[in-house]
Amino acid sequence: xxxxxxxxxxxxxxxxxxxxxxxxxxxxxxxxxxxxxxxxxxxxxxxxxxxxxxxxxxxxxxxxxxxxxxxxxxxxxxxxxxxxxxxxxxxxxxxxxxxxxxxxxxxxxxxxxxxxxxxxxxxxxxxxxxxxxxxxxxxxxxxxxxxxxxxxxxxxxxxxxxxxxxxxxxxxxxxxxxxxxxxxxxxxxxxxxxxxxxxxxxxxxxxxxxxxxxxxxxxxxxxxxxxxxxxxxxxxxxxxxxxxxxxxxxxxxxxxxxxxxxxxxxxxxxxxxxxxxxxxxxxxxxxxxxxxxxxxxxxxxxxxxxxxxxxxxxxxxxxxxxxxxxxxxxxxxxxxxxxxxxxxxxxxxxxxxxxxxxxxxxxxxxxxxxxxxxxxxxxxxxxxxxxxxxxxxxxxxxxxxxxxxxxxxxxxxxxxxxxxxxxxxxxxxxxxxxxxxxxxxxxxxxxxxxxxxxxxxxxxxxxxxxxxxxxxxxxxxxxxxxxxxxxxxxxxxxxxxxxxxxxxxxxx
Amino acid sequence: xxxxxxxxxxxxxxxxxxxxxxxxxxxxxxxxxxxxxxxxxxxxxxxxxxxxxxxxxxxxxxxxxxxxxxxxxxxxxxxxxxxxxxxxxxxxxxxxxxxxxxxxxxxxxxxxxxxxxxxxxxxxxxxxxxxxxxxxxxxxxxxxxxxxxxxxxxxxxxxxxxxxxxxxxxxxxxxxxxxxxxxxxxxxxxxxxxxxxxxxxxxxxxxxxxxxxxxxxxxxxxxxxxxxxxxxxxxxxxxxxxxxxxxxxxxx
Numbered sequence: 001x002x003x004x005x006x007x008x009x010x011x012x013x014x015x016x017x018x019x020x021x022x023x024x025x026x027x028x029x030x031x032x033x034x035x036x037x038x039x040x041x042x043x044x045x046x047x048x049x050x051x052x053x054x055x056x057x058x059x060x061x062x063x064x065x066x067x068x069x070x071x072x073x074x075x076x077x078x079x080x081x082x083x084x085x086x087x088x089x090x091x092x093x094x095x096x097x098x099x100x101x102x103x104x105x106x107x108x109x110x111x112x113x114x115x116x117x118x119x120x121x122x123x124x125x126x127x128x129x130x131x132x133x134x135x136x137x138x139x140x141x142x143x144x145x146x147x148x149x150x151x152x153x154x155x156x157x158x159x160x161x162x163x164x165x166x167x168x169x170x171x172x173x174x175x176x177x178x179x180x181x182x183x184x185x186x187x188x189x190x191x192x193x194x195x196x197x198x199x200x201x202x203x204x205x206x207x208x209x210x211x212x213x214x215x216x217x218x219x220x221x222x223x224x225x226x227x228x229x230x231x232x233x234x235x236x237x238x239x240x241x242x243x244x245x246x247x248x249x250x251x252x253x254x255x256x257x258x259x260x261x262x263x264x265x266x267x268x269x270x271x272x273x274x275x276x277x278x279x280x281x282x283x284x285x286x287x288x289x290x291x292x293x294x295x296x297x298x299x300x301x302x303x304x305x306x307x308x309x310x311x312x313x314x315x316x317x318x319x320x321x322x323x324x325x326x327x328x329x330x331x332x333x334x335x336x337x338x339x340x341x342x343x344x345x346x347x348x349x350x351x352x353x354x355x356x357x358x359x360x361x362x363x364x365x366x367x368x369x370x371x372x373x374x375x376x377x378x379x380x381x382x383x384x385x386x387x388x389x390x391x392x393x394x395x396x397x398x399x400x401x402x403x404x405x406x407x408x409x410x411x412x413x414x415x416x417x418x419x420x421x422x423x424x425x426x427x428x429x430x431x432x433x434x435x436x437x438x439x440x441x442x443x444x445x446x447x448x449x450x451x452x453x454x455x456x457x458x459x460x461x462x463x464x465x466x467x468x469x470x471x472x473x474x475x476x477x478x479x480x481x482x483x484x485x486x487x488x489x490x491x492x493x494x495x496x497x498x499x500x501x502x503x504x505x506x507x508x
Numbered sequence: 509x510x511x512x513x514x515x516x517x518x519x520x521x522x523x524x525x526x527x528x529x530x531x532x533x534x535x536x537x538x539x540x541x542x543x544x545x546x547x548x549x550x551x552x553x554x555x556x557x558x559x560x561x562x563x564x565x566x567x568x569x570x571x572x573x574x575x576x577x578x579x580x581x582x583x584x585x586x587x588x589x590x591x592x593x594x595x596x597x598x599x600x601x602x603x604x605x606x607x608x609x610x611x612x613x614x615x616x617x618x619x620x621x622x623x624x625x626x627x628x629x630x631x632x633x634x635x636x637x638x639x640x641x642x643x644x645x646x647x648x649x650x651x652x653x654x655x656x657x658x659x660x661x662x663x664x665x666x667x668x669x670x671x672x673x674x675x676x677x678x679x680x681x682x683x684x685x686x687x688x689x690x691x692x693x694x695x696x697x698x699x700x701x702x703x704x705x706x707x708x709x710x711x712x713x714x715x716x717x718x719x720x721x722x723x724x725x726x727x728x729x730x731x732x733x734x735x736x737x738x739x740x741x742x743x744x745x746x747x748x749x750x751x752x753x754x755x756x757x758x759x760x
Binding site: 010011012032033034035036037038041042045046049063064065066067068071072075 | 539542543545546547548549550551552553554556557573574575576577580621623645646649
């Protein structure tokens with residue numbers, strides 16, 4: 001991979017000329033250095049022409065041989081340089097010289113849809129918004145379809161799969177007739193927190209004002225500054241602590257006064273419940289779960305999405321908590337498919353003016369294993385930063401970046417949440433953290449380990465079999481381990497490598 | 509370029525349905541000459557590399573440029589050329605002219621892809637021509653034919669056009685041609701005016717010079733070409749006095 005050469009002015013321009021409106025025109029410029037690129041250029045142009053067949057009702061496809069792209073707008077009046085993208089031929093040719101049609105199609109489609117920004121950008125750890133929210137429309141449609149049918153949903157996926165980004169997209173793009181209120185339960189540790197965080201969510205939205213207690217409603221808190229809103233919540237805290245159920249029930253009851261339907265999204269339900277669970281706290285969780293299920297049944301004008309980890313129901317079960325989630329329709333968020341991950345890498349790097357070959361993308365994916373969005377972002381961020389500095393990275397150097405930079409001490413801060421998760425494990429019993437770490441140690445140095453062997457290891461460290469099942473479920477979400485036919489293994493090579501390097505290195 | 513009535517008739521009768529209309533015939537022609545356009549781009553890039561040292565050497569003044577406005581032959585021009593070639597009669601003592609049709613034009617026409625290098629002075633044209641002629645990259649890839657109309661005797665000159673023309677045929681793909689024209693700015697300026705004032709008119713109404721040019725516009729344009737040739741020659745003299753003299757001074 002290397003930085004694109006932006007200085008070459010001679011090349012080939014492919015223009016898509018809209019039959020409807022000139023503002024829809026767009027073009028691609030391929031700089032060419034000489035006759036040695038004739039075959040490659042021909043392959044790319046023919047490839048694009050083939051892709052164009054799908055759009056020929058709306059566009060004309062015109063090629064131009066260009067000596068100096070800087071002067072082209074004087075000669076081609078239909079040319080709009082603000083909608084011209086520059087690519088190198090290699091970006092659309094695999095190492096075996098085959099045209100990469102998927103890349104051409106995705107970039108044509110994004111141009112036609114006028115995606116803004118055109119290339120998804122990455123900000124590791126931040127929610128993906130706008131066009132950075134990539135390729136989740138199938139899931140968004142599935143969710144709305146279910147909601148329209150009157151179903152409440154349990155939205156499940158392992159950590160860092162992009163659940164919050166998707167829920168954020170839904171909350172910002174509601175269907176007509178819907179209001180959406182997003183409640184982040186992350187950091188909550190009690191039923192009272194549940195009610196308080198719900199209040200926090202409701203006071204953000206003007207249309208939810210009717211749901212608030214009369215005195216609060218009169219204050220029109222949605223108009224206030226963030227610090228004023230916090231003060232309002234602080235002032236309500238006492239009432240909530242006195243009787244959280246009464247307070248929360250009142251809020252949900254008044255939603256019936258809303259015009260249109262309200263979708264209440266509760267994100268990070270798993271975190272709340274897991275943090276509520278201690279060795280003796282099952283009853284409190286049970287109480288919240290029972291109340292919440294009842295509240296959902298009573299609510300006439302509200303739909304609910306509860307977002308949590310993949311194994312939330314099994315996790316609750318293992319703590320002997322009755323599953324009060326069975327009224328919810330489950331929607332899963334899967335990983336990007338390999339093709340989508342490949343296109344995403346191409347687009348992100350293209351946006352950073354970096355040329356990457358298909359084979360290099362495959363190498364990246366082989367290095368990191370399953371393309372967990374958060375880790376993919378980290379890898380891309382690190383690679384593009386270093387490529388920007390060095391201008392050129394060989395396959396060996398890409399591998400070096402993976403091991404020395406991404407898994408190195410400079411990236412430690414990106415993995416801090418892993419440490420935090422480990423600390424939370426002690427809530428599930430004495431030495432639970434040590435037990436989990438030992439399981440991860442075993443998995444990090446082996447391709448796979450028998451489930452029974454892990455149970456023995458757990459028993460040795462924790463002194464009993466209790467909670468092994470629950471911990472295995474948690475680890476499946478937090479550390480992307482998987483159980484298949486009695487054996488357990490890491491699905492994320494990146495996390496396996498990280499654990500081998502940092503988990504074992506900092507061995508207890 | 510506009511289609512003449514004869515062109516439209518030719519399209520309707522010869523191009524397969526549904527492309528046999530003035531609106532859609534381009535869709536039949538353009539895909540067949542896409543490869544020429546691609547060859548043009550790659551060759552332009554190579555020629556640009558060839559010219560770089562010359563442009564650097566003459567960096568103190570305009571030396572030459574590749575002209576982007578002289579683009580791929582249009583589908584209308586191709587139809588016109590096919591149609592006229594079929595009607596053209598052999599001139600006494602001259603070989604039979606090339607006959608084009610819709611099946612052979614892609615491999616027979618040598619100017620489907622073309623570009624111009626426009627130079628400041630006549631000697632710049634010679635230097636560019638020499639660079640093209642001697643380029644290993646070009647001679648390895650192409651069979652090259654060179655033809656110059658700059659110094660034709662009056663009795664052999666049938667047009668005012670003056671240039672050095674290279675017809676390149678790709679060695680590993682016989683029948684894939686490209687044309688490079690090298691000329692001065694004055695020669696190019698004349699050519700552009702002539703194209704509009706004379707060539708287009710004559711194409712629409714062949715063999716009717718007496719009717720379409722009652723004011724002897726064609727003769728005036730021809731004479732202007734000769735005048736501009738004299739101007740180029742004189743500019744070359746002035747350049748030599750300034751540049752070569754200066755160069756001699758610097759050598760001392």
